[in-house]
Structures are given as structure tokens and as C-alpha cells.
Amino acid sequence: MQIATRTEGQRAIMRLTGRFEFSAHREFREAVERVMQLEGIGDLVIDLMDVEYVDSSALGMLLMVRERTNSAKLGLTLANPRGMVRQALDIAHFEKLFVIT
């Protein structure tokens, strides 16, 4: 999986590409750490537009980010899930835990 991070004002956008699964654990965590250390960020958007697959470990990683952003009082949005990714989020009922757009 590739992760491209950019900022737009107070918003940090992590755009993921490829298969979001257990093997992406380390790079994902590192990318989140880098975002958390940026100055003046109020919102984190994880853009799932180009993610073709998520496994349950990836859902677990999203829960971990949620824990981090909650304690840092940042907003967190999951954006543009499509196809199987949308289905996985629906089945898990993650709309109860995340803002999904």
C-alpha cells in the first residue's frame, strides 16, 4: 500500500492506494505518527478512494487512529470508500464510530 500525505490549511489528508491490510501496519502507523507531529493540524482525513481492499486488521488500525485523534482532540474523517471497502465498513457498522463521507 502507498500513503501520500498532504496538508490543506488545518487539514491533513492521507491518501492510501492499494490493499490496506496487515502487511501495511508499520508504514501506516509511521505515516499517522508523522501527521500527529505536524503543527497546527485540526483534522485528519483518510482518503480511501484508491483502496481496493481492507481486511479486519486494517479496520483495527483505523480504530487505533481514532484513539489517537480522540486523545489529541483532532477531527477524523474516512473519505470516499468504494466497492468492497464500503461494504466492509458497512458490515462493521463503522459509521457508528467514524465520520464517513
Added chain:
Amino acid sequence: MDKAAAALESSASGIRILVADDQRVNQLILEAFLRKEGHTVLVANNGAEAVEMHRTEHPDLVLMDIMMPELDGLEAARRILADCGEIRTPLMFLTAINDQQTMIEGLGLADDFIAKPIDLAILRAKLRAFIRLVQSQRMLRDQQQRIERLNDDMRRESEVAAHVMERVLAHTEMPDPDFLAYRVQPSAMFSGDMVLARRTPGGRLHLLLADAVGHGLPAAINILPLFFPFDGMARKGCSLATVARELNRRVRDLLPIDRFIAATLVSIDFASNSFEIWNGGNPPALVITEDGSVVERIDSMQLALGLNPDNPALFEPRHVYCGSRQQLLLCSDGIWENPAFSAGGDAGAAVAALMAATEPGQRIDALFRAALDAGQSDDLSAVLVTAKTMPGRASTPPPPRSQSVGARVSLQFGPEALRRTDAVASVLDMAGSLGLVDAFPALPTILPELFSNALDYGVLGLDGHNKYLGADDYQAFYAERQRRLDVLTEGFVMIEIEPDYLGDTRVLRLNVADSGMGFDWQALDAAATGSSGAERSLQRVRGMVANLSFNSQGSEVIVLIPAREDDGVVS
């Protein structure tokens, strides 16, 4: 000498060198020079001796003459290399031969050459390179041994863990495979999927299909703590909602934040074919008819276990009634996301298509065969419950009323009442206040079916053959229904309920009669699936009742609804 002792003997820069040469003078020169350089020297007098000493002494480097008696250097080198494992002992030929063919053959075996007569300055320089090679090989060998040791430890630990898990799961209860088939297929040595079943004291069967995040040992460890609370609470007869709530709490307390467990819990009352289902985070559970069509789909209702707040409302199960021989299919996402089913984009449709193409008894096998053929990357599990055959054949006359055992409720709805009141809700309200809905949980499902048959086809005289054919027909049907209801001036629907006994079995006698023409109910037994809306709905009802009968013209139906099995203690 073993390898560890051999490694100890050679210090950091000094290594153990085997010199193989049949000329005594060469042996002496090399031995003296190499010792002075700080190395340990072993001497072989010919190729055969060299092969043997390499085997017993494990030198770090072999310096070998090519022209030797007994076994020449090339053949000896071949055998030495054959004796080496993955890590080759470095080898240098000493040779006066100027034959190009021999040189080429030799270089295929050795790492380097040095010409005779030996220039000791050049040998010293070449040795330096070999010492570096030997050192990195030593490190490699150490690491390899460490990995092997770790691997052994891990295997031993895994065996212990596997044993414990096997013993625990051996205590689950899997009833007759005729009505409950299941399979769990781990993708690694351990499964993060688990299927458990346990009977309650009241005779219900509690069932759990759970799927922990990830797979392998960590997932298996995460899922194990579900076993004892599930089993213990089922044995005590706790309700499904109580079990689900408790499991959610356990997972929340025990597992790290990024770990959760998708779970489907089912409680089955085989006497009435009534199922309670709670699905948190698993793919939909499907109710399938004998011919394989999906009649009901129970999607994930809540977050997975461990993620829900401890709010009792979140664990209320859904009630589902299965007709005779209908099946309830539960799968983990390993099946749903397997390429065999997900490739087309609609896994539910693909699973349903496979079910329709497969005999009821072969469905679990077919599911796993397809998934394994397409390539397994996650744990796979599935459960298939088959509802019991209900003896509800159509008959006339209805079984006689045994005795009056409780309140009889009888309501008749004329045109004005049919237009202005919700007849079904009125009857259910009354039944509820008499405790009859609790005692006969299928009543709220069955009554609306029979009432709408009586009103639509009996009183209003609608033609049921077009109902459900398409959205347009459906709309037209209801527009026509409303029109006829608005101008209705005569006719009635009568509903009567009364607790009764069928032999020793407690039942609810439900009688629905209408003023219409009736219908050919005898054709009902012949048709496997009804072709009209009325027939379909009667087939559905028939699967839920102990008896279904009509008066001779088919304008009055009596069904005997079985009582809920006693749940035992509910905490």
C-alpha cells in the same frame, strides 16, 4: 571437533585452514607461513584425506593442490562441496597447471587460485579477503542457528497452545449434523474463527460464529476468552441478548483497542422453528429455502463484539421464523471476501447462486470447495442450520378443540372497521396483554399473512397471481386494493385466537375466516412453491405451524401455532 568448538579455536583474525598437498616441502612452507600469520593449520596428504578432515574438523578455508595421488584436487573439491550445507566452505586451489580446461573446471568449484610457486605476499593479500568472507559466514551461521532455535521454541509453544485450544473446543456441543452442519478451516495453524454451540436447560440451542481480527495465533488467543462465558451462560439458560452483551463486555475489557471480534449469535427453538439472531460485524446471515432461494437476509446489526457501548438495547436480537426444512446460513468474512464469491462485486448473490445450484445436504461442502479452489487467504467458517419439518399438512376438517384452557379472543371486522382500523394490531394488542405473544412468538408473523390473504383475496376478490411480479404490478395491485377497499359495502374478516392442546403439546389455535369465495386449498400440497401471492404466503405459514387446515371451500383457515420452549432461567 564440533563447529562451535572449531569456531572458538580460531580467533577473530586467525582462522582454521586445511592445507591439502602431497609434497612435503610445500606442506612445510605453507604451514610455517600460515602459523606465523596467526592461523591454525591442518594438513592432509592427498584428496581423500582432505575430504575426510573437512568432514571431521570443519576448517574455515581449504587450500588444495590439484595434482594429488589417491584423489585429485578437483574431485576432492567436488566431494567437499557436496558435504557442505547451505554455507560453503571457501576453497582455494594451489596449482602449477597451465591447462586452460583444468583452470575453468577448477574455478567452477573453488573461490580462487594461487599459482605455484607460491608468492607469499600474494597469498597474504588473498587470505585477507578470505578472512572477511569467513567472518561473515560465521555470523551467518550463528544467525541461522539462532533462527532454528527460535523456530523450535515457537513450534513447541504452538503445540502447547494448539493442545489447549483443542481441549477447550472439544467441549462444545455439536448436535445432530442433520440439522446443524458446520466447518472451520484455518488459514494457518490456528484459527481466528470459532463456532460454538450449547443447549440451554429449556432445550433451545445457542450458537456462536465468531471471527477475530487477523488470523493465526494472535487471533486464536483473542477469540478463546469467548468460550467460557458463552458456554456457561448458555448452560444457565441466559437469553441471547444477555450473552451477546456479556461477550461484548469481555472483549472490550480484555483485548487491545485495535482488536475486536465479529460475531453472529443465534438461539434456536426447534419446536417452533423460531430463531433469534444477533449479528455484529459478520456478513449477512441468509435464510434459504430447500430449492435454494434466499427468503431473508439478516445483515450486520451492530458493531463487532468489543466495540459496542454497554447498552442493552444494542443486543436485542431479531426474530426470524424458518419454514419446514428451510436453512439458516452463517459465514465469516473469509467466505464472503473470498475471490470465489467477491469477484463479481456482490458476494451475497454469488453465495445465493451456489446455494441454489446445490442440494441442501451438500451446501457447506460446496461453499468450502469453491473458496479453497479460488485460494484461501483468511480463516473460513460457516454454519448451516436446517429447520425441522413441521407436520402442518393442509387438512379438513380441522382438529377438534380439545378443551377450553384460557381466554378466547374473537373479533369480526366489517367494511367500516376494515377501512378505519388496523385489525392485525388490534388483535395482537389484545393477545399481547393476555401473554399470548410471549408464549407463541410466531403469532405476530403468521397473523398478518393470513389476514391479508383473507382481506385481499377473500373479501376484496383481488387476483393474487400478479402480486410480487414486478414493481409496477405491485403498485397496480395496491392501487386496485385501495380502490376496492374504499367502496366496500359488505363482507367481513373474522379472527379468533385461543390457547389449546394438540395431544400434549401446547398450541395457539388461530382461526381466520372471511366472507369470500374461498380457494382450492387442496392444490397447495401439490405445489412445492406457490405460484400466487396467497399460496406463497400459506407455504410460509405452513412451515411455522403444527397444523394448517381449511374448511371445505377454503374461506376459513385454522392453524395451530406451537408454544415457545421454556427458556429456563433467564438472568
